[in-house]
Amino acid sequence: MFKINRITLFFISVFSAFFQLNAQENLIVNTYNRTVKSLNGDWNYIVDPYENGFYNYRYEPFENQENPANGAFFTNAKPKDKTDLIEYDFDLSDVIEVPSDWNTQKENLYYYEGTVWYKKSFDFVKTNQTNRVFVYFEAVNYQADVYFNGKKLGKHIGGFTPFNFEITDLLKESDNFLVVKVDNKRKKEAVPTLNTDWFNYGGITRDVKLIETSANFIQDYFIQLNPENKQQIKGFVQLNGTNIANKEVFITIPALKIKTKVVTDAKGKAAIALYSKKINYWSTKNPYLYDVILKFGDDELKDQIGFRTIKTNGQEIHLNDSKIFLKGISIHEESPIRGGRGYSVEDAQQLLNWAKELGCNYVRLAHYPHNEHMVRLADKMGILVWEENPVYWTIAWDNKETYKNAENQLSEVINRDKNRASVIIWSMANETPTSEPRNIFLTNLAKHTRALDPTRLISAALEQSNYQGDSSVRTIHDSFADVVDVLSFNQYVGWYDGLPEKCGQITWKITQNKPVLISEFGAGAKVGLHGDKLTRWTEEYQEDVYIQTLKMLEGIEQLQGFSPWILVDFKSPRRVLPKIQDGYNRKGLISEDGQKKKAFYVLKNFYDAKN
Template sequence: LLSVLAPLQSQDIFETQTVEDIPCAPLIGNIGARHTQSLNGTWNALIDPSVFSLNDRFHYLERNYKPEPSELVEANLEDGLTLRVPGDWNTQDTRLVFYNGKVWYKRDFYVKKKDNKRYFLHFGAINYKAQIYVNGEHVASHTGGYTSFNCEVTKVLKEGENLLVIKVNNALTSDDIPTTSTDWMNYGGITRDVDLVEMPAQFIRNYKIQLAPKSIDRIEGWVNLEGMPTGSVNLEIPELNIRKTFPVTDGRARVSLDAKPELWSPEQPTLYTVRISAGPDAVEDQIGFRTIAVEDGQVVLNGKPVFLKGISIHEEAIGANGRASSEREAAELLTYAKELNCNFVRLAHYTHNEYMARQADKMGILVWSEIPVYWSVNFASPAVLEMAKTRMDEMIARDQNRASIIFWSLGNETPESEARNTFFGNLNKHVKSLDDTRLTTAALIFNEEIQAMARDYYFPTLAGKEFDVWDIEINDPLAEIVDVAAINQYFGWYYSGFLAAAANLPPYQARKTMLENIPKIRFHVRNNKPFVFSEMGAGAKRGKTADEEDLVVYSEEYQAKVYQNQVEMVKQQSGLVGMSPWILKDFRSSMRLYQGVQDYWNLKGLITDNGERKKAFFVLQDFYGSWGAPTV
């Protein structure tokens, strides 16, 4: 085969080198309020699993290419597979269920080009790596599967029909974020909206308009302009009778004004229409104003302590449709959170689509938003740190005006090391330099502390000793770096399993002892740092029932029992400012291999993929409905 491919390569049909990356343009904020033409729909596609890449300059980059009958053709992008955009490819073709590799996408679109306008292609997200070609020209590259990006196409765009081809590759390496191992499906493809954006020759690129930190009567921020180095920016908030002009220097205006807005909160999610105009451009947003801070070991919203009654959510649509990408799907997921009496959601483990935070703004739900620094990334690599910073830049550039977002999360369950601590120190500093109106957090694991707990309490308990409390000290330096520590804990699921195995205990006895003692567990985080339980839970297959006493794992009764005991612990736990159990909905994971039970699904959901509630759903709902910890 190689002897065949070698001459082909020299004939420019295949190539083994990667094409050079072309940077994207800085993000245009608030894409939903701009002049856009949707390119969503049915696209042509071609699965390209070979290690040899089809040459990027080959004929399929041309429109309506018709080969001569005598011409040897080895690839085309039409007359075969089609894929829905937005959408993951995994749920659209059985050949792609577990696929990690390249897929080409292609579509035509029609443009009525106007003079004095600039044109951009905007992508809500493409997982993982994308090379964008317009009318045969390579216009941009992007890496990272969960954030928005855009590229300018003014010069390559033609009046009339245009051709857009995108090479997408969702193969990950140990130098990526995330790496190859994740407990979720590595859904590939153009997973969010695609739009052609028409902008005036000079325009408002992006802006941030928020309350100044800890101030309820001062609005601050900035407006970035494109093609307008000097001049002025107008800001209007009609409901507050505000109409002010700010001078522009070096393409940027600083905003600062006195105001007394009604504060945004879960109880009263007030949003104001904010209108920004400059030169020929104007943009309107719906913005809420609130403050968030840590004071005396508590999370304080608008000056009052709040207990975060949350749930974790993956970006998966209810109803077996893979990735969620629409406003309706965002609303459906968050409606379940509301039904649980939540005031908080953890959007795990990567940045969710823009509709989620916008919907949370409207519904009054506080949000934890994160980037996929998950498990062991290559912390020692400067390039990986740069990649993490870029992910943060993109997430913050898109969502910095959402009142609902209170946490930027730096990472999840990262094993401790010098390199990792330095990495997070740098990343935290970077986030703080971009945004001082929100808190930082990171979800921790604590293996050594579990071993200590087993030695000091669990095994002695099994041997007949009795304790009033089981104390666990969290020593991870990452807890000191961030504003609010977050703890993932699985007493009711994994720990009794591996401790039992380590001590050669029968599973029933090991599990029963752990489960019964959950209410006695007390966490202590150094320096009175507030913390949340960012994960806790157990798996259950909906419909699998058992006698509660039998501790049958994967039964709904067992999952409910874990939640009951966890809730008892939560009630006694000082320093705890909230929780987001794992997880709202069962989700696909190629790591879950228990056939007949899991079948590639993580079953820790409180609801099934189709939205049916399991018993534990009602345990959490009752707790949140009645828990009297300080709320706003």
Template structure:
């Protein structure tokens, strides 16, 4: 365990040291912080005039024409060609596409600006500026000075504010946001979802002492026999903490008040490893999502949050949770509120989306195709929903480009770093539907192995595609050698054939591993009723799932370990342009863009209820 801990910290340090940002501060909610959410001002800048001069060179820091500088004129003769004021207002967090019709299809640069005063709690503290996510490229400036930049539209980042830069009043904060797609970025230019731009998640000022615990992890020790531990009622807990700077000689305490546990550990350098025993822990599961308040302290400062303890593993063709086989009754979700055609971000949004999943009788959700808001994973913790979390290595990434691999590694690290204390997350996914080639397999297997090094306590997977040859559906992607489960996206009956073809389909699986259907689905328009053979009707979508379920149960009786249909709710996609049935929407949702449940929703709900009843009956016999 100690070797694993050192390896993870080493990887984290190497990646973050190469970027103009500070190592991520985890759990800002459990620290002293002030929200900078609310009304900001904006400038739409499609020509990047605020960033480049007329020779298209980056403007010098004090250039009056640079949009990171305050343009308020000090007299009638002062020249200026930019400014921030009403009515050019925009709400943070939130995407810009949904806030004004002029942004509907906009991809490019938008400058965000707001003023803030130094919080009273910041006196004597270090202050960090924290962003939950900005899509895609963010350049951050404070009082005319650049704090740094970040790429990646779905992961958190922060910058330390120099003490001499922070003023008591009217600090002038500017963020240049650019959501343009590029071939050498993650994701690449070609996706099947809406490219919402903007500061899409929370912005906060985080106040911490000069020396503080920056990151930490506590969990059931992955090496223990969980069945034996349950019988004895004694569990091993292990983990680590990383300080923001070396603090040799100091101690970190770990306290779980409900268990009447408090332990101290000496720091070596900037890190410390934990190993201790606990009695009679209530294990986290979908049926009983037990969370414990855990407090980590260094000196007089502490950070606490609710953490659940559970063990997820694979045994042959079975997925095992806390020593018992589990079937993943899943659903795939995009981070979108369809009724308002916007990016989801709040606790209320998370409760809507995950509440729908619970109503469907799910015990698991696939958060596609990127890390979702921290609100989603925290609410999943509390509701008892297992989570598949994924980075947007999607379709046609430049797999032969070493710089793209570095970007993918960085996003993987940021995803794991933020959410490694979420009991709900059982799977780290390194990508979706990537085309098979030796170069791609090297790229993807590198990510899979890195995910294991960063966090060996969870399963690692990727959504693979099916190969068709001589009438047989082959599941033989070489990436499957590196994943813990074989996860497959397949659409037999929608993009190929009809649902009736599921009855005669032949399958071949190359791996002796749990078999999980990470995607399957058909489009269906709410309110369009017809014979089941009519595509885009609710009846066709319902028929599709009925035939798919029979096929999985018949073809994979030993290894079929779960399914996450595509998708919970209709979502916007610029690739879907059927003028009658789509009009820019992917309508594979079990719930319509107006929040109405389709016939397929009730079909899957009944199927999952049947599985729940079967599991309960089996448990009662034990």
């Protein structure tokens, strides 16, 4: 792991540097336990493939004009009299549910990629006139331009992480309108880039909230166990406001009989160092969460935090200094209840319940940050979590803006989930081909991650290759393998690489002295399709791949766990085979309608035997 001086440096100062990376305002953490007003529900929307509501006929942005014309959708203009020409009307337009994607709500938008404008009108009376109000988006895919009462608040890029803007000075007690221009077009320089193997759901896909705070309030904090001292809880608290220097913040952990105070510096930040010899450590078998209370003036904030350490020791992974084998599965964020993008706590609960039924103590959240429900529930259920940045397949490695985008998205998920005990691995990327620009890109991401959070492990889903030209011996020949803490790779012997029997012909030569996680393996099967074990797409073929693969992989000396591909069948436009795929990746152990395939029980029996 890391030296104590790096950990101390992190807890004292790193997040002030992180905030400078964001285009939006400093993120307010722990909206789970704050008083909020939901803006979920019906929003009016306008489909705008030519972006007529954003550009004039000369393709000049309306927002750059001092007095935007009535054609600017973000003004939510209404005719002043019968002679006034306005060619749109949000209030007469159709409605769409938020949160959700537009693809599965509106049949004519199923494959639509482009701009859709959303508008929500609401009244809001503050509980105290000196209070401040922020609008908080859990996620919008992919680019969000946000306007409030006709004024631009800002822009956010990235489809899976939260952002917020202050609206205090623009807020009225009645007739407020929030307008969001959502653009989900895939772009070569974006993160992810043009080519993926999942569905590009567009829209305001997670919750939208109004957060009312005091004029000066607790904006952020990090409270975790010191990985170098299991009797010390370290971190920081950050205030927001104009009168935040030299202020007392009280931290209480009732179950540990801890009650102390810290005093902020000139920037409203204070380091935290707490001690206890009686900490009940969080683990997969004992997911104990402490109530942690922070109080500053009238502002009181509670969280539920588990304390644990996660480290590597040679070829082993240690949770609280004890070796652990990660019995996992990969998961996409699709709803097993409605279909489409998952967003609710019920969606997350069903997916994690299936993982537990499978015998998992670990899940890989692929290939992007999932919603906060997942990690909050994983905390409660004792499930370890791999979280992944959407650097997928091929990225514009030489593009500086692409790197900044990837770094910012990674920073945002770390900031949101840094207090979650379940999260043990930050993944930099998935299946990226090796090259010098790619190595620099990923290495810089890893350095950035270690600066932000030295308490967790770093990995990436790499690819395997032949060892010294011998196709029967596989290895990891990738300079980035020397950077990560945990060596992870995807392999598909028996599916993309020969038939299942080939697994018996393959051995592995891993030269790095690091723990190995198999981040993906698997095969496709249509639920209910049966035949012999050599017939593609049958449950029997998939079952045999799992049987043979598990035997093969157990021969890897450093093996510390798996996250096979994947828990549930998921939508992908790449998968077009009629009557089999029908727009779904069929590698799930469970069908999209909840039916378990035969391979589910192969993996379950394997995991049960690992207890």
